[in-house]
Amino acid sequence: MFGSYEHTTPAESSGGPTSHSSLRMKKLLIPVLGMALSLPAIAQQAPKPYGALPSARQLKWHDTEMYCIVHFTPTTFEDKEWGYGDADPKTFNPSNFDAEQIIRSAKAGGFRGIVCVAKHHDGFCLWPTKTTDYNISKSPFRNGKGDMVRELEQACRKNGMKFAVYCSPWDRNNKDYGTDKYLATYQAQLRELYTNYGPVFMSWHDGANGGDGYYGGARETRKINNLVYYDWDNTWKITRELAPDACIFSDVGLDVRWVGNERGFANETSWATFTPTSADGKSKGVPGNANDKDAPTGTRNGKYWIPAECDVSLRPGWFYHESQNNRVKTPQQLLDLYFKSVGRGAALDLGLSPDKRGQLHDIDVASLKGLGDLLRKTFGTNIAATAQVSATGSRGKAFPVKNMLDNDRKTYWASQDEVTTPELTIAWKKPATFNIVGIREAIALGQRIDGFAIDVWQDGQWKEVHKGTSVGALRLVRLPNYYSTEKIRLRITDSPVAVTVAELGVYAEPEQLVAPVIRRDKDGQVTISSPASVHAIRYTIDGSEPTASSAVYTKPFELKHPGTVKAKAFGASGSGATESVQFDIPSAGWSIDQNAAKAIDGDPQTVWYSPRSGKYPHTLTLNLGQSTTLKGFTFLPDGSDHRSGTVYGYQVWVSEDGQNWGDPVAEGRFDNIQNSPIEQRVLFRTPKAGKYLRFTATEPTDSKQTWANVAELGVITK
Known part of the structure; x- marks a missing residue:
């Protein structure tokens, strides 16, 4: 959130072209080496x-950092994720569409731009296009005179937000799709979109490339060669x-790349440079046929500057579904995504899903506002601004350390050419409390830093509290604990x-005493x-409630027998909610068929x-390694x-030899597992000893999904 290249009015935000030399330092400026320097x-x-x-x-795109993509088509009214292309335009009839409500809600969350899905895969156009009759003019919206792209675009301009468009190349409605027409x-x-709704800050493209669809009534599957079809x-x-x-966004750029997942985060090591190829690496990549496996990290010293966009929806789906009202991401979850996207030099693109009214649900609005409040409280004050900053190996007076604290990405501190491992020290007269350190490079000169470390002065000596790799446009280090230090x-x-640092920030996140996350690996660790920084986590392993005198968690510990671990975050304002996890015997020494080791x-x-x-x-057949008296089993989906193949019905058997199974020891259905995918604990009618357990998924929650998923399969012995 700190430091910017420029903050423009809406009319300027996608204005005329500028060169690298326009990124200049303050006062009288002279271009040197493609940059601009003061006298x-x-x-x-x-x-x-x-x-x-x-x-x-x-x-300019790097300066945007956070934007939203809005999905709202007949698919919303069909309660689907991907429209088939055959919905009657008359179904698209929002009762109270309010573009400003959507835009203002996004802005309240700290977002700076909107990508309008002008046409999704169903082919329905949200503007009165001349290219197809399958468009908004054939719907009842605004009595056939509506233009939703225009309303969203104007609301963005009015509220100082950037505007962009996504027009899906795949069109499941168009009769000519798949042909050369x-x-x-x-x-x-x-x-039409660029000419009538510009300027736009992005042209957004995804990798959906053909499949089944309506196609003018043909109702068939059409495949295309995605390497050449869209030219x-x-x-x-x-x-x-x-x-x-x-900026052109797609799997391969040209300007911004897809991060390779729809979970909203880049890898901790995240390079803005990238060398795109096809999936097999043998030809030029295109949307839908690219080296996505390399995208979360990028390519160190890659051929092009193609930073990552991290896209994720506020809800589980990209379109609104009433059944997902209880699964909207919380402000705390969104803040975590911010650290793992923007805080890793990428951008966060959050999916917004208007409901059938044409507005964001109150739950969505509240979550966005909550995120904005957290961002403002966290980054509103740079604690480093009151400190004395010094550096080793400084380049000279033209690149002073004060440039790192001026909230201006155009100015920067730099080291001498021969100094590639400088040190920067931030010192206060009185101890300061913090949990976040932010670093920006002067990226107009490239991404230079390969590794860094953060030390805290404690007990008269330096203590290393973090080691990292890439920095680039921004690296936000969110430490697991708060530190008070001079x-x-x-x-x-x-x-x-030589190193460049454009901005250096130290921040204290508002204390959030959320429930800890407790995990045990197969070896019992x-x-x-x-999820947020805390002063301390205290825990018990005997099932009792953690108190201020309970053990402080500092490192992993061993629990190779059944037991209940409870943990709670403690801070200056008290303590948070208790997390409790009941563990049975760990899975070390077990084996399983069907290549299901992940289970x-x-x-x-x-x-x-x-x-x-x-x-x-x-x-799935589980070999426990030795005969064990089993009282039940656990199942985690x-x-x-974006899960699929969720198991609904099940049967379970136990055997000593893996050959003779007898009658099932348990059978039934996992109630509400699709909407609440939590661990299921099922007790057998009577305990049974055996070396083998067989789990059979008999029925899915969705009959169209003929596959099954298992995150964890375990046993109950106590």
Whole structure:
């Protein structure tokens, strides 16, 4: 949130082209080496640029950091995620559409732009296009005179928000899709959007490339060669011609890359440089056929500057579903995503889903406001601004340390060419309490830092509290604990060239005493963590309630027998909610068939999925290694937002030899498991001894999904 290249009015936000030399230091400026320096810098030249560099449009995009993408089409009224393309336009009839309510809610959350889904895969256009009759003019909205793209665009301009468009290349309604006639239609739609609704700060594209659809009534599956069908080189020339300041987003850039997941975060090591290829690495990549596995990290010293966008929906789905009203991400969850996206040099693109009224639900609005409040309280005061800052190996008076504290990304401190591991020290007259350190490089000169460490002065000596790798546009280090100290030190531990630091910040996040997360791996090692920084986590292993005198968690501990671990966060304002997890015997020494090791690894984030081509029932056989008296079993489904193949019905058997199974020891259904994907604990009618346990999934929650998922399968012995 701290420091910016420029904050413009809405009319300026996608204005005329600028060069790197427009990113200048204050007062009288003279261009040097593609950058601009103040007169005193003549004696101390700016560091030479390193590697791939961002364009002027990309620097503006970096300044945006947070924006939202809005999905609202007939699909909303069908209660689907992907429309088939056959919905009657008359179904699109929001009762009280309010563009300003949507835009103001996003702005209250700290977001600075909106991407309007002008056309999704169903092919329905939210503007009165001349390219197809399947558009908003055929709906009852505004008596057939409506233009939702225009209303969202105008609401953005009015509220000082940037505006962008997404027009899906895949069109499940268009009769010409899959033929050589369709491309002209798609390109014409882009021309209409750029010409009539600009300026836009992004042109957004995803990788959906054909499949089943309505296609003018054919109702068939159509496949295309995504390497050539959309002629991306010439299609994107339209963007460059009509929207020269728009960053092109897709799996491969050209300006911004997809991060490779829809969970909203980049890897902790995140490079803005990237070398895109096709999935097999043998040809040029295109949307839907790219090296997505490399996208979360990027490519160190990659060929191009193509930073990552982290997209994730506020709800489990991209479109509104009433059944998901109780699963809207909380402000605390959104803040965590902010640290893992923006705080790793990427951008956060949050999906908003208007309901059938055409407004965001009150729960969504409250969550957005809560995020905005947390951001303002956290980053409103830079504690480093009251400190004395010093540095080793400084380049000279043209690049003073005060540039790191002026809230201006155009100015920066730099080290001498021969100094690639400088140290920066922040010292206060009285101890300061903090839990966040923020660092920005002067990225107009490239991403330079390969490694860094943060030290805290404690008990008369330096104590290392964090080690990191990439920095780039922004690195926010959110420490697990608060520290009170008179000084901290940032050490650059690895850089190929002279170091630049544009902004340096120290912050104290409002204390959030949320329930800790308790995990145990297959070997019996228990870890306890907090989603937010805390002063201390206290825990018990005997089932008693943690108190201010309970053990403080400092490192993983061993629990190889059944037991209940309880933990609670403690802080200056008291204590938070208690988290309690009941563990049985760990899975060390177990084995399982069907290549389902992920189902017994103790990690709920790893999930076994049966083959998509399979059919129910799906069976897993667990070998416990020795005969054990079993009282029941535990089952944890995939709990991610985009899960599928959730098991509803089950049967379980126990055997001593893995051959003779007898009657099931348990059978039934997991009630409400689709909406509440939590651990299921099922007791057998009577305990039974055995070395083997067989779990059979007999029925899915969704009959169209013929596969099954298992995050964790366990046993109950106590």
